[in-house]
Amino acid sequence: MRPITYLRATDTATAVAAVSTDPTSDFLAGGTTEVDLLRQNVLNPRRLVDINDLPLTGIEGTPDGGLRIGALARMSDVAAAPVVRERFPLIAQALELGASAQLRNMASMGGNLLQRVRCSYFRDAESACNKREPGTGCSAIEGFSRGHAVLGTSEHCIATHPSDVAVALTALDTRVHTLGPNGERAYPVDDFFLLPGDSPHREHPLEHGELITGIEVPAMPLARHSLYLKVRDRESYEFALVSVALALSVMNGTIADVRMALGGVATKPWRARRAEDFLIGAATVRDNFALAARVEMADARPTPMNAFKVELAQRAIVRALDTLGDGTGPGAGSGSSP
């Protein structure tokens, strides 16, 4: 048995000081990732600093049409908040399609962004895994890789980023706010998640003890016309094989503006910039949707086991665009701008 000490922090400064000055400490929010990995001997903290009493649970719309979400707001509360459902339906959908009702009641937004990969070799302390133990190798590349990534991979790691809501937030140019030993910072979401490269154990730029305090979603009127499409092996309580977060503005059968991000296929929540660039100004017809999907997936590097994801991702992108853009024929979709 490993002894673990426990501290319940009541203010952010104490929480940051407690973790940043002790390399064996971890923050504890809902515990739905942290406690699992502790039991599996993947994480070995000597002290847990419980942050659940910190005043970081707010969910509020900003006057300009954006959103501020505290790091300790629970997934279920964010999904149910009228301001989220009205302004950013893709965020509410991504949350509701994740985990289970019980987990969503426990799990926090900050913890969701920092959840760890579901690669079975990462979670088996006996397997070689560069992410868990740098330099030991990657068991998945020659092993079981059906759920793994096809974009943003490296020869050192091919694990998929597991979060759903992070995909929606990536489509929306969100910023992640933190408080660390060196003060406050704000990270654009695309810089917050790191590609594995040759250091897959580094998943984000945070220092040890840097606390996520909140998430800021900028005003984006087109997000009122948005969706999160999740394709998985079963209809509930399952991670994505492929997901698409999409916000679309269509004027007179032409795409005026679009934001798209992909989940389940990449080593980080994947902003689909190539598809976006292709689609802006394009007619809402299925041929264009298929071309955009092909352009986005052109650099995919699948393993023999997950090659199906390349086609599946393209179909999911087309389906999402069809759903919001009504791409059934020339001129379709006119007037669907929010």
Ligand SMILES: Cc1cc2nc3c(=O)[nH]c(=O)nc-3n(C[C@H](O)[C@H](O)[C@H](O)COP(=O)(O)OP(=O)(O)OC[C@H]3O[C@@H](n4cnc5c(N)ncnc54)[C@H](O)[C@@H]3O)c2cc1C
């Ligand atoms: C069976 C199962 C199914 C799941 N299915 C899905 C799914 O389909 N989609 C999906 O998106 N997710 C899924 N999840 C993941 C779940 O959403 C995450 O476990 C949860 O969001 C983590 O939040 P938490 O508050 O419990 O974090 P914790 O477990 O408390 O913490 C997670 C990590 O983040 C750190 N941390 C927590 N809060 C902060 C903070 N504010 N600042 C800095 N560090 C912090 C902790 O130290 C820890 O390392 C699933 C989980 C389980 C167990």
Ligand code: SF4
């Ligand atoms: S894919 Fe990444 S997490 Fe999985 S075994 Fe390889 S290095 Fe580890």
